[in-house]
Amino acid sequence: MRLKRATFRHIEAEIYAYWDTLKRIEELRREIILSGESPVAVAAGQEGYAESRVERRGTRLADSILLREMERITKAIADTYARAREEGRKVIWIKYGLAIDWEPPPEIKAQMEGRNRFDLTADQMADIASMDRATFHRYRSGFVYGIAERLGWY
Template identity: 65%
Template structure:
């Protein structure tokens, strides 16, 4: 066994955490929409359901839907909270790499020079070398920053 005591995260887990980081802002929007839906659905219990209008036709179905929505809401909040918590503990230079790679900036603004360098660039089409040059750091340092952040989020979520 290579590296006794060192567990390597499964590739699928790593990719899943990265997808959650990329989707951070979309998830925040979805949380707000889901909260609104749950609040509005709460009023349906007293008023009766609209059959065929997207609402469940019985009280049991409405309660089950509300429960499923609240479970989803809690998980989405847990994930975004984990990302934000790990992010707030990162150093300035790591935030540069996270912003270049994922477009993530929580209560932080990337330096104007970095924004100017990224203007017109698509982070999904950039190589690690190009991203590292933006900051500027060595490729290995860029990898370390990125991997450290992803592992930190995964650990905070209990996925690693």
């Protein structure tokens, strides 16, 4: 079974935005935790249970659907990346600019310097990675499908 084109593109967009998503996760956490920075007041809840603003903030943090989904996606990307081999990581870095706890080889960095990865063709990217175009696509697709599998989208 193949991924739908829109799903494949969506996963690629999430890969491109990986670092921005991590920053946004931290911002959301900070906003939830720091919202209503006033002294803690205890009031009776609807069911008669004591409820405080701290408890409500904690519940909002735990229940934030957006936050959980963003964390789930970034974890799937990081886990799939951690399983990738050296050649796969080269492809991922050339295509998406993603390097998690890994440094691309200096010769590949030098070849990519001053180039916009969005303007490169698949053949040019494969040449930079010193591999055949089909191999390049296999690594790229394998990474995206691995993420889709971890997310349950495939």
